[in-house]
Amino acid sequence: MDKKELFNQFVAFTTAVHQVTHELTQNVKIDNITPVQYKILEYIKVSQPVTPTEISDCQHMSLPNTSRELRKLQERKLIKKINDTEDRRKHYVCLTEDGEKVMEKAFACIEERFQQLIQHASKKDLDDIHHALNILDQKVFNPKS
Amino acid sequence: MDKKELFNQFVAFTTAVHQVTHELTQNVKIDNITPVQYKILEYIKVSQPVTPTEISDCQHMSLPNTSRELRKLQERKLIKKINDTEDRRKHYVCLTEDGEKVMEKAFACIEERFQQLIQHASKKDLDDIHHALNILDQKVFNPKS
DNA sequence: TCCATTACTTATCATTTGATAACTAAATAA
DNA sequence: TTATTTAGTTATCAAATGATAAGTAATGGA
Numbered sequence: 116m117d118k119k120e121l122f123n124q125f126v127a128f129t130t131a132v133h134q135v136t137h138e139l140t141q142n143v144k145i146d147n148i149t150p151v152q153y154k155i156l157e158y159i160k161v162s163q164p165v166t167p168t169e170i171s172d173c174q175h176m177s178l179p180n181t182s183r184e185l186r187k188l189q190e191r192k193l194i195k196k197i198n199d200t201e202d203r204r205k206h207y208v209c210l211t212e213d214g215e216k217v218m219e220k221a222f223a224c225i226e227e228r229f230q231q232l233i234q235h236a237s238k239k240d241l242d243d244i245h246h247a248l249n250i251l252d253q254k255v256f257n258p259k260s
Numbered sequence: 261m262d263k264k265e266l267f268n269q270f271v272a273f274t275t276a277v278h279q280v281t282h283e284l285t286q287n288v289k290i291d292n293i294t295p296v297q298y299k300i301l302e303y304i305k306v307s308q309p310v311t312p313t314e315i316s317d318c319q320h321m322s323l324p325n326t327s328r329e330l331r332k333l334q335e336r337k338l339i340k341k342i343n344d345t346e347d348r349r350k351h352y353v354c355l356t357e358d359g360e361k362v363m364e365k366a367f368a369c370i371e372e373r374f375q376q377l378i379q380h381a382s383k384k385d386l387d388d389i390h391h392a393l394n395i396l397d398q399k400v401f402n403p404k405s
Numbered sequence: 406t407c408c409a410t411t412a413c414t415t416a417t418c419a420t421t422t423g424a425t426a427a428c429t430a431a432a433t434a435a
Numbered sequence: 436t437t438a439t440t441t442a443g444t445t446a447t448c449a450a451a452t453g454a455t456a457a458g459t460a461a462t463g464g465a
Contacts, residue, residue: 118375206443415459
């Protein structure tokens with residue numbers, strides 16, 4: 116396996132991944148939520164509690180802009196802020212009950228589409244997919260070393 | 261392998277893919293090119309010749325907005341339009357020589373970062389990665405019925 | 406021929422996103 | 436104590452993106 120060839124395969128693959136994730140998530144729109152706000156909610160959902168700084172880092176946006184979007188989400192009662200008792204400059208962001216509901220619904224919708232995507236996969240196919248995901252995670256996408 | 265569990269793994273995986281592609285492509289900025297314009301150039305580079313309608317479909321943007329961005333790219337002499345001889349409403353979009361240079365440089369930079377990412381992979385690792393990409397492509401990301 | 410459709414363009418406006426300066430308050434180091 | 440750094444906010448402006456209406460020109464079908 117030539118490394119150059121592998122790169123080409125990698126590019127095609129990531130393009131396909133982006134394409135499919137777009138299809139799975141499109142129209143999973145919570146009313147009046149912008150794409151950036153949705154991304155933030157998604158991140159909070161899987162990683163909560165998180166600080167604004169963490170959101171800022173992971174979503175590649177400036178802290179002022181993060182703060183603005185969080186304020187909007189808080190105004191819509193989708194998230195809440197909890198003060199850190201140790202360091203009072205910090206605070207943690209969590210989903211409210213409403214926010215949880217909304218995100219669970221969104222994820223359920225995405226999962227349904229995902230299950231359709233693999234509906235014809237055999238038991239062995241599923242194992243193969245699981246294994247392939249593990250390999251790529253370990254060797255390419257989660258370079259923990 | 262539980263399908264529900266596989267979904268969770270899938271979500272974590274796609275997040276990691278997005279993260280890594282972001283790292284590979286960040287700062288591969290051609291001067292004064294917006295993210296959307298870069299995406300269009302990338303698509304043209306790998307798929308040329310393409311029509312504005314195809315770009316519109318693949319990049320999920322309206323034809324008027326596609327037309328606007330193509331005009332800007334043409335003004336900067338990065339792309340050119342070629343009329344279809346059969347159907348004179350259509351035309352094909354290609355990179356100019358300048359555009360080719362610029363995109364080759366961008367891809368070279370991305371490839372270099374990719375090679376760094378897998379620099380410690382053994383021969384067997386590379387084969388495993390290649391195989392895993394194939395599996396996922398066939399069974400998940402390129403659902404050619 | 407006439408009409409509907411397709412491919413694309415131009416123009417305009419609203420919204421979203423990005424960037425930056427200036428600020429508060431708390432923590433930490435000198 | 437004082438100075439510096441860190442975490443976050445507010446405000447403001449510019450730029451990028453999205454949505455839509457209205458237009459041209461070519462095609463294709465009735």
